[in-house]
Amino acid sequence: xxxxxxxxxxxxxxxxxxxxxxxxxxxxxxxxxxxxxxxxxxxxxxxxxxxxxxxxxxxxxxxxxxxxxxxxxxxxxxxxxxxxxxxxxxxxxxxxxxxxxxxxxxxxxxxxxxxxxxxxxxxxxxxxxxxxxxxxxxxxxxxxxxxxxxxxxxxxxxxxxxxxxxxxxxxxxxxxxxxxxxxxxxxxxxxxxxxxxxxxxxxxxxxxxxxxxxxxxxxxxxxxxxxxxxxxxxxxxxxxxxxxxxxxxxxxxxxxxxxxxxxxxxxxxxxxxxxxxxxxxxxxxxxxxxxxxxxxxxxxxxxxxxxxxxxxxxxxxxxxxx
Numbered sequence: 001x002x003x004x005x006x007x008x009x010x011x012x013x014x015x016x017x018x019x020x021x022x023x024x025x026x027x028x029x030x031x032x033x034x035x036x037x038x039x040x041x042x043x044x045x046x047x048x049x050x051x052x053x054x055x056x057x058x059x060x061x062x063x064x065x066x067x068x069x070x071x072x073x074x075x076x077x078x079x080x081x082x083x084x085x086x087x088x089x090x091x092x093x094x095x096x097x098x099x100x101x102x103x104x105x106x107x108x109x110x111x112x113x114x115x116x117x118x119x120x121x122x123x124x125x126x127x128x129x130x131x132x133x134x135x136x137x138x139x140x141x142x143x144x145x146x147x148x149x150x151x152x153x154x155x156x157x158x159x160x161x162x163x164x165x166x167x168x169x170x171x172x173x174x175x176x177x178x179x180x181x182x183x184x185x186x187x188x189x190x191x192x193x194x195x196x197x198x199x200x201x202x203x204x205x206x207x208x209x210x211x212x213x214x215x216x217x218x219x220x221x222x223x224x225x226x227x228x229x230x231x232x233x234x235x236x237x238x239x240x241x242x243x244x245x246x247x248x249x250x251x252x253x254x255x256x257x258x259x260x261x262x263x264x265x266x267x268x269x270x271x272x273x274x275x276x277x278x279x280x281x282x283x284x285x286x287x288x289x290x291x292x293x294x295x296x297x298x299x300x301x302x303x304x305x306x307x308x309x310x311x312x313x314x315x316x317x318x319x320x321x322x
Contacts, residue, residue: 001026002026002028002070002071003028003030003067004021004027004029004072004303005031005032005066005072005073006018006072006075007033007073007074007084008074008081009034009037010034011075012161012218013295014075014098014296015045015046015049016291016292016297017075017295017296017300018032018042019049020297021300021314022052022054023314024300024314026309026314027071027314030062030065030070031057031061031062031065032054032055032056032057033059033060033061033062034056034057038056038057038058040055041053042054042055062088063087063088063091066091066092066093067093068092069092069093071093071094071095071096071303071306071307072085072088072095072096073096073098073299073303074095074098074099077099078099078100079101080099080101081097081099082101082102085097085102089125094125095124095125095126096111096128096299096302096303097127097128098295098296100130101127102127103130103193104192104193104196105127108125109122109123109125109127110129111128111129112133112134112138113298113305113311114245114248115137117305120302120306121305121306126302128299130190131158131220131288131290131293132158132188132190132209132211132220132222132294133190133193133197134271134293135156135271135287136156136209136222136286138251138273138286138288139222139241139273139284140203140224141197141201142240142243142245143226143282143284144198144201144202144203144205146240147228147282148202148203148205148228149205149226149228149282150227150229151205151206151207151208152198152205152206152207152208152224153207153224153225154207154208154209154210154222154223154224155210155222155223156209156211156220156222156223157180157211157214157220157221158214158290159213159214159216159218159290160214161217161290161291178215179215180212180213180214181212181213181214182210182212183211188211190211195207218289218290218291218292219262219263219265219290220262220288220290221260221285221286221287222285222286223283223284224283224285224286225284226284227280227281228280228282231277231279232282234276237282238253241273241275245273249311250268250270250293250301251270251273252272252273253275254272256274256275256276257276258274259274259285260272260273260285260287264287265288265289265292265293266292267289268289268293268315269292269293269297269298269301270288270289271293272286
């Protein structure tokens, strides 16, 4: 059994990761470190753990107990974890980081699993992608090299847990009920991440990215448009995506005309993709769980690869809620 510690363990993505690790046949929940919740039980903060005796530990607990071969999921706030992660690596641990701290480091494996398995399998540090980049890049990457766009548009909507676990979350949900709120219009931090990956695949087309938050607890839907200079063969377009994910257990390419469903992927590590054509524009729609494939699920999928287990190990049971 491999111990998996969670640094910054009190957030939504961390809680989802802990739930899946606890069910995994080859992983053991280690230290759950939280500066804000130290000394409290998980059950006091997340109802799904009512039958659990797991508790949060104080700052520095992981460093004091860490052993070579352990894995750490770093789930702290963006910008807060670089020093801690480096110290974990120095102690012989392997780390999957959920923040944005290492996503632009060339010497760090980027954890978009389906597109970087070899690097992930050998990595000591994996930078998990953001949820918006995951939902956007999964349909984009099979297409941009074969069908070079002259422009790209991403219209994406996220459940409210994408904003993190904050004291104002209840008020935020009440304010969002009945609304669809666009934000980050002058520059969202995920846009450069998407553009970087597209550039690595030879695509420099201008990107218009509009994120929204919607009154759902979790889930994400990304509408992705590739504007071309000519009308492609729809059969070739669909084949490009289907072939790319033929051996991927978590990506479903749906029949033409079947839209992805957010309820179908919530509580899972799945992604659903549909492909269509509107004149010279390819329309690809992708649904994921922002806490699943967009965070904790992809982290566990990457841990499985790092340890040599099947990618789907530990995902047998579908979670209900955080």
